[in-house]
Amino acid sequence: MIFREDGTIKYTLTRSNRAKHVRLKITRTKGLEIVVPETFQKAWLTPILEKRIEWIRKVAKRLELPASIGDMPPLIPEKIFLNALNYEYAVRCVSPTTISTKLVDAEKIIRTATGVLSIEVDGGILLPNTVTDEVQAELLRCWLVRCGKEYLPELLEEASAQVGIPYKKVQIRLQKGRWGSCSGRGTISLNARLLLLPADLLQYILLHELAHVRHPNHSHAYWNFLATLDARALENDRAMNDAWKHIPLCFSM
Structure with a gap:
């Protein structure tokens, strides 16, 4: 995800008028992000990356980042495990009609700001199969906040x-x-x-x-x-x- 097949580093460069120094950040979702001042010249970046290469490898390994985008795990998992509570939930993508028929038995009803609906029922989470993975992920995040508040x-x-x-x-x-x-x-x-x-x-x-x-x-x-x-x-x-x-x-x- 960070290192290409030819060994070069893949990154996202962001210029910020508030940045005073070069800042490197690695996350599981965006890989390597580099924030630089507005006046920063891209030619200055190569020696910085060469100096930080071992740190980049160490953090990438620690975060268990995949070697390439193709190796990324699916955005929507089949199960979610709340380790702190020792609770496990199966995640299923079903039709909105199926969700509607189970609303009465739902333990949690989750809606996005745009009104997309999902539910927690029978120890599992039902997501509508008519929306994108990104919307399904948003529903899961809304569900997690509900669990957190509970x-x-x-x-x-x-x-x-x-x-x-x-x-x-x-x-x-x-x-x-x-x-x-x-x-x-x-x-x-x-x-x-x-x-x-x-x-x-x-x-x-x-x-x-x-x-x-x-x-x-x-x-x-x-x-x-x-x-x-x-x-x-x-x-x-x-x-x-x-x-x-x-x-x-x-x-x-």
Whole structure:
């Protein structure tokens, strides 16, 4: 996906008037993205890529990126496993008529902003087979947010009671760059994708954000305090560098 057959690097170059330095970013959905200042000359890029080649290979391997676009997994998986809850859901693409006949029994009814409908029923997710894969992926992301709002506040409350750290309120979103955050007023925001992570990593993020209620930065005092809540905090923090490998492609967008 990043390295072509001839060994050259495939990337997307973006010029930004806010960029002061060259920034390289690798994701499972977009591959290598390079953001440069407006005045940056493309000829300057070759030595930068040569210098960062080992980093690029390392990150690509860590994210388990396929060698080519043709090796990409399907956008819509056959199953979705919420690791943190040990729940598994089968994903089926069916006719809208089939979905309509099962609406009464649905545990969750999901709609996109344009009104496309899907449901969770009988331990599975039914997606309409009359829309594109991208729309089906949007429905799955909407479903995941619903699951996050259903389960994550309770899990956070349990963690809060366990360590004796109260918070003001919790918000569930589908953030692109953060697993969680804590405002100065004690509002904790959690990424619905956390449900896809192993339970120990989810628990780490909950404790990580609760620790920010007491220490609103990443100072030495913060890390020392977090270690009293989670003895494996540093180990879990390093493991979070690879957390995206647990995220199916449809939820990586």
